[in-house]
Amino acid sequence: xxxxxxxxxxxxxxxxxxxxxxxxxxxxxxxxxxxxxxxxxxxxxxxxxxxxxxxxxxxxxxxxxxxxxxxxxxxxxxxxxxxxxxxxxxxxxxxxxxxxxxxxxxxxxxxxxxxxxxxxxxxxxxxxxxxxxxxxxxxxxxxxxxxxxxxxxxxxxxxxxxxxxxxxxxxxxxxxxxxxxxxxxxxxxxxxxxxxxxxxxxxxxxxxxxxxxxxxxxxxxxxxxxxxxxxxxxxxxxxxxxxxxxxxxxxxxxxxxxxxxxxxxxxxxxxxxxxxxxxxxxxxxxxxxxxxxxxxxxxxxxxxxxxxxxxxxxxxxxxxxxxxxxxxxxxxxxxxxxxxxxxxxxxxxxxxxxxxxxxxxxxxxxxxxxxxxxxxxxxxxxxxxxxxxxxxxxxxxxx
Numbered sequence: 001x002x003x004x005x006x007x008x009x010x011x012x013x014x015x016x017x018x019x020x021x022x023x024x025x026x027x028x029x030x031x032x033x034x035x036x037x038x039x040x041x042x043x044x045x046x047x048x049x050x051x052x053x054x055x056x057x058x059x060x061x062x063x064x065x066x067x068x069x070x071x072x073x074x075x076x077x078x079x080x081x082x083x084x085x086x087x088x089x090x091x092x093x094x095x096x097x098x099x100x101x102x103x104x105x106x107x108x109x110x111x112x113x114x115x116x117x118x119x120x121x122x123x124x125x126x127x128x129x130x131x132x133x134x135x136x137x138x139x140x141x142x143x144x145x146x147x148x149x150x151x152x153x154x155x156x157x158x159x160x161x162x163x164x165x166x167x168x169x170x171x172x173x174x175x176x177x178x179x180x181x182x183x184x185x186x187x188x189x190x191x192x193x194x195x196x197x198x199x200x201x202x203x204x205x206x207x208x209x210x211x212x213x214x215x216x217x218x219x220x221x222x223x224x225x226x227x228x229x230x231x232x233x234x235x236x237x238x239x240x241x242x243x244x245x246x247x248x249x250x251x252x253x254x255x256x257x258x259x260x261x262x263x264x265x266x267x268x269x270x271x272x273x274x275x276x277x278x279x280x281x282x283x284x285x286x287x288x289x290x291x292x293x294x295x296x297x298x299x300x301x302x303x304x305x306x307x308x309x310x311x312x313x314x315x316x317x318x319x320x321x322x323x324x325x326x327x328x329x330x331x332x333x334x335x336x337x338x339x340x341x342x343x344x345x346x347x348x349x350x351x352x353x354x355x356x357x358x359x360x361x362x363x364x365x366x367x368x369x370x371x372x373x374x375x376x377x378x379x380x381x382x383x384x385x386x387x388x389x390x391x392x393x394x395x396x397x398x399x
Contacts, residue, residue: 009099013392026062113139205269230258270316
């Protein structure tokens with residue numbers, strides 16, 4: 001018997017949503033992000049002048065967040081026209097109306113501040129000056145304080161993602177542990193780290209990072225990758241899509257490359273063997289790459305296992321690489337991705353793919369929950385339950 005759509009409502013995990021607090025010197029922005037946020041606007045005025053030429057004027061207005069919360073508004077309205085685009089105290093009611101039990105929430109200002117802290121070159125930003133980099137770091141601190149406070153207010157519903165630049169100059173494994181511990185102590189339940197540069201200058205599989213990974217695993221807090229995690233992976237602006245506009249990675253075809261590289265090193269280097277309860281999520285990096293990566297890693301291990309010069313230390317792995325992915329890794333997909341094809345093609349990864357709404361960004365499309373259900377239901381009740389409910393629980397564990 002096919003599981004009815006209505007049985008999912010109130011149980012769905014959503015791995016990708018956003019706040020869209022407008023980056024203008026209005027009351028809401030200044031209350032949330034303080035002096036660091038306002039200074040960011042001043043230091044990046046040329047960026048905002050360019051963005052105003054691209055996007056509608058209303059996107060840069062301190063608009064009230066008072067749209068009525070109805071089934072139609074939550075599934076059809078996008079951007080600043082959607083309820084709870086900025087007022088996160090309204091988000092649990094929006095989620096109730098959508099049928100969402102628990103949700104990751106990613107930043108707007110925090111994303112830009114993180115990109116600046118990483119040196120610019122993403123989100124249309126030029127390379128950052130030393131002053132902009134320092135302000136970006138202060139902006140990330142301001143955002144994290146706001147995010148931790150909100151997550152603590154709604155611990156079983158909202159997971160406002162914290163930000164950690166793991167490639168900041170001068171970091172050591174010990175400092176990374178302290179930074180993660182401080183974020184968790186403040187109330188963070190999910191933390192985004194960078195993938196474009198090695199953490200503390202070390203390979204992601206270096207055993208010296210084991211205390212760093214153990215801090216996440218012991219607290220049941222997932223490591224999250226989401227743009228701009230991959231900033232810096234390509235070191236030249238010549239890779240940009242549009243001349244004169246600085247994009248770190250091509251959208252969407254190559255958005256995952258930094259993350260794929262990071263995950264491959266983690267897996268083959270034995271990180272998941274040493275930390276079996278570590279949780280890792282890849283969000284809005286596309287879902288088409290995880291299956292081929294699993295195949296390449298599995299085939300590579302089999303092909304090189306008997307060769308003494310193999311780069312993979314096979315005594316570190318007690319399972320196939322794909323089995324670690326199924327146990328420890330989750331990947332979000334959006335409505336325009338053919339996930340039903342991948343679920344058939346890679347049955348061993350049916351625990352990996354997860355629903356995401358991208359609310360209230362337009363990329364999430366209208367009525368995505370119903371539309372996804374229509375496509376996933378023919379694969380059977382077990383796959384439906386995994387895709388919409390149980391898979392995401394690795395990244396969204398109960399408080």
